[in-house]
Amino acid sequence: MKKWLSALILVMVVFSLAACGQKDDKAGEGKKEATTNKVFKIGAIPDQNAADLDKGMTAVAKYLSEKTGLKVEFVPSVDYAALVTGFQRGEIHMAWFGGLTSVQARNLVPEAESIVQRPRDAEFHSVFITQSSENFTKLEDLKGKSFTFGSESSTSGHLMPRYYLTEAGIDPNKDFDGKPNFSGSHDTTYKLIESGAFKAGALNEAVWEAAVKEGKVDTNKVKVFYTTPAYFDYNWTVNSNVEDVFGKGTKNKVKEALLSITSEQKEIADLFQTDRFVETKNDNYKKIEMVAKELKIIK
């Protein structure tokens, strides 16, 4: 027994040393490869069904490859913050962000630019939902009730609902029954309200409409009682390093390609629930930035 223990340890030590040596050789090769074979990586915030997102974004990558001649690849990401971090590190060259994440990303990469959005993103809404038995009519009625947001990084599931709550004189950190919850996703939010875990919640209007249409939510149990005013939300943001890595004019090439998408690209149109994309600019998100600063979500 003593023998086999020492053999085990010995082999492990030798192997780990060998592994280290091997790593260095390999890493050298890999590095060379990475510089000659550039891949334009796109990402998207994971705010909907992962399988659908994967399908739609892979279609976007394929379309962009055909239009621009770049090698485009979709990199899935598990949470909002991880995508922003990847963008900051220059590993993601272009991303489909929500309003808040695009502001966070541009805060970390000042030269980045929001270039394209859907027509509906210029006037996006959040809905406040509650159980059918409750007779809330306005946000003020939420005082003393339990409440859930979606993901903390979401514009339509957290930032703007929080803003309009504050406008209505409700301090989300103090005025609810307990602290507000962060469900993590829009779909979980309506599930939690349906189950009665929370009295009310806020989510993305588009996700809510889709859930109603597909029968994923029981409308006998959950109802909308307030819809927020319009604000700017989702957009494609392109990283600052794109022109350096892929050559001058890449940004425009990609932008033109995105703007040329029509409902003929069915998989893309299905994912984004749109038949076209339109231009946008950084200034459109000034209000979101202001709100985020006011609520101390960004510095």
Next chain:
Amino acid sequence: MKSIFRLHNRFILSLVLAAVFVWSLFSIQWGTDLFHAGGIPTMLQIFEGLIHPDLSTEVLSLGFESAWITLAYAVAGMSLAIIYAFIIGILASGVLASNKTSIIISKVFFRGILGFTRSIHELIWAWLFVAAVGLSPYAAIFALAIPYGGILGRIFADMLNDVSEQPIKALKSAGATRLQTLIYGYLPLICADMISYTMYRFECAIRSSAIMSFVGLGGLGYQIQLSLADLKYDQVWSYVFFLIGLVLVVDIWSNFVRKGLTERKRRHGFSTGWRSTFFAILLILGSWVYIKLGENAQLFELLSGKNLEYAKKFFGGMIGINDRQPAFLDTGSWAAALKLTLETLEMSIMAIGFATIAAFFTVIPAARNIANGSLTSNKKWYNWFLYGIVRVVYIFSRSVPELVWAMMIIFIFKPGLLPGAVALALHNFGILGKLWAEVIEDMDPRPIRNLAAAGASKIETFFYGILPTVLPRFLTYILYRWEVIMRTTIVVGFVGAGGLGMDFKLAMSFFNYTQITLLLLCYMILVIIADFASESTRKAVK
């Protein structure tokens, strides 16, 4: 006289622990609104998924792939952890030090390192590494290796210190150097315990490896989280079953190894030990080769100038460079964080309390030597049946990650500390039960048989025979799991269970680095409290 005093000590200690548990219960406002029936349809949907898991080829192939990734990360992480634990553990035990001062210095210094590395949960390490070096498999491997190395190293050091003195003295008087006493004296004496403990930690590492992939590193946890977010409960269960399978295989292997260590008889040809060693080496090789080639992980890239710059930026942010108001210098932030720390403490105590109660009522049928009647010389047909059921419940309970338990019960409990504590208890009761059952299996059967032969009833044998013998080790495991639970509260904090975890997640999402530092400091305070409490109780039981 002394024995009476000891008994008193234990009695008082048990009372104190029970009182602390009751105190923690007061942190909840008990009432009927804690539970709401509206969640029952959702619970039913979740259970439907349990009965009809998604077994389509797509899910199955993804399941196999993810299970392998989870296993490979766990093996690779453990292999580094063992090396780290072995070296630092020996140094921390002080057996190599020559005089009193150097013993104390090495003990304080290296035990400090071990304490620091294990005070932070692997999920946090993973998060920090991902933020600092990006999504690389090495982030997962190091995140696993560091806290596991810390725990293993500490146990190795404790084992070395507990070695009986006579054999060592004999070696020393025969003229052995310190290194020789280590190699021929200490190590052979503790190697059985070391292997058995390492195997147990390996099983934990698999579960951690799954949990860790929540940060986006691939593997079963990642798949579970994706399916949960999409409300596809049938897929969630498919992946949970893969995880259970993985844990089960390791459990069987670990039993096999433990058996080989306790029964010292050698079979002809290939002995159990050699076969296991061979298998372990194969697994380690396979994992590393896969991570190198399959995942195309490059250690060199981790150390590139660009990465160092990001890491510098990140850790610089954590110590408050360029921040006019670092959270850790702000009294308001401290007050809020300390309140959360207290909540976390209460949640962990409640969780271990619930887990202890559940394990206490189930542990007796779960011991193999009670099931086969060898302990009590009392054989009943239903004993094996009970044994099977309880063991399956244990495996199920501990294979389902805390986060999944929490995601389910949040639908029927009012969000807050209670669902968090219940989720943690559901997961830990299986672990505690398994550890306790093994204690009973390893105990000396003679006194119990005597009691049984003298006509003691089942309950009498339990209270007068089994309990007094195993109580100290039961207590040790309770305290030890409590330490673990305290760190794990972060995992359930994510789903609205309160405590430090939720704030940590928010701070990460809002890139509020100094707040992260503050919360990490709070975690360290908790771990120091836990270390102190368990150290002093262990002494009291001895």
